[in-house]
Amino acid sequence: LFCPACLQPGVNLPDYWEQVYPKWLVKLRYIVDGNFSAQHMKMKIPEDDVSLSDGLAYMVESLAYSDHISGAVKAKEISKLLRTYCLSTCQNHRAVNSANAGGKKLRVTGIGPTVCARHSCFIPRSVVNFQKGEHQMNINYTICQALNHQLQGICSTILGYDVAYQWQTNFMKRVQDSNHLQVPEGMDIIAAVGKFHLSAHKLECYPQFSLNFMEGAGQMDGEIIETLWAPIDKIAPSA
Numbered sequence: 760l761f762c763p764a765c766l767q768p769g770v771n772l773p774d775y776w777e778q779v780y781p782k783w784l785v786k787l788r789y790i791v792d793g794n795f796s797a798q799h800m801k802m803k804i805p806e807d808d809v810s811l812s813d814g815l816a817y818m819v820e821s822l823a824y825s826d827h828i829s830g831a832v833k834a835k836e837i838s839k840l841l842r843t844y845c846l847s848t849c850q851n852h853r854a855v856n857s858a859n860a861g862g863k864k865l866r867v868t869g870i871g872p873t874v875c876a877r878h879s880c881f882i883p884r885s886v887v888n889f890q891k892g893e894h895q896m897n898i899n900y901t902i903c904q905a906l907n908h909q910l911q912g913i914c915s916t917i918l919g920y921d922v923a924y925q926w927q928t929n930f931m932k933r934v935q936d937s938n939h940l941q942v943p944e945g946m947d948i949i950a951a952v953g954k955f956h957l958s959a960h961k962l963e964c965y966p967q968f969s970l971n972f973m974e975g976a977g978q979m980d981g982e983i984i985e986t987l988w989a990p991i992d993k994i995a996p997s998a
Contacts, residue, residue: 761909762880768911776914783975787916788876789905792984793893796995799867801866817856817872819885824887826914827939831896872984875903876919879983882908895926901932903940915947919926919981923950923968925959949973953981
């Protein structure tokens with residue numbers, strides 16, 4: 760089940776929608792972010808944790824995600840040797856510079872979902888676990904999963920992320936180098952930063968990533984995912 764209000768071909772759009780609706784109107788509007796309250800302790804006998812709906816609801820399928828992480832970790836180690844791995848080039852963003860934060864007793868240090876930017880609905884099969892902080896390999900996976908959910912014919916996405924500049928720099932290269940990441944052919948991804956977080960960026964980020972200047976953004980603030988964290992943070996300690 761996904762957002763009943765977001766435009767989706769084959770769900771709530773007519774078959775001839777491409778002939779009657781302008782492209783800027785039928786555009787995906789997503790927000791991605793990490794939450795570090797939704798943690799999970801390591802189990803003494805992890806084999807006893809049997810999933811009854813692996814990859815069938817909102818979390819990603821565990822085996823495919825594990826394969827992606829394993830490959831991405833190896834690629835990251837190579838990039839370190841080649842000195843292509845860098846910290847944030849904008850302000851001191853925690854999501855980038857504290858990506859290795861973790862706990863020895865934690866199996867999961869947080870979660871990273873993609874949600875619709877207008878109605879705050881989680882996109883099915885796109886929520887990922889963080890193994891040790893918020894890495895781009897985690898965020899890339901949730902984004903690709905979201906972009907491939909019921910998209911027939913939609914070729915443009917406004918994607919809000921707190922560290923959009925740092926993320927988008929090598930995103931397509933990582934997709935091309937991975938066997939587990941895929942972006943729909945012809946998809947135009949317009950990176951944005953939420954209006955609250957944009958104030959913490961450098962001045963030159965404003966004209967490029969402000970939602971105020973993006974066609975089809977309307978009055979979207981890009982911060983709706985923060986309203987989801989408030990109730991989740993209250994129940995997370997009991998998980």
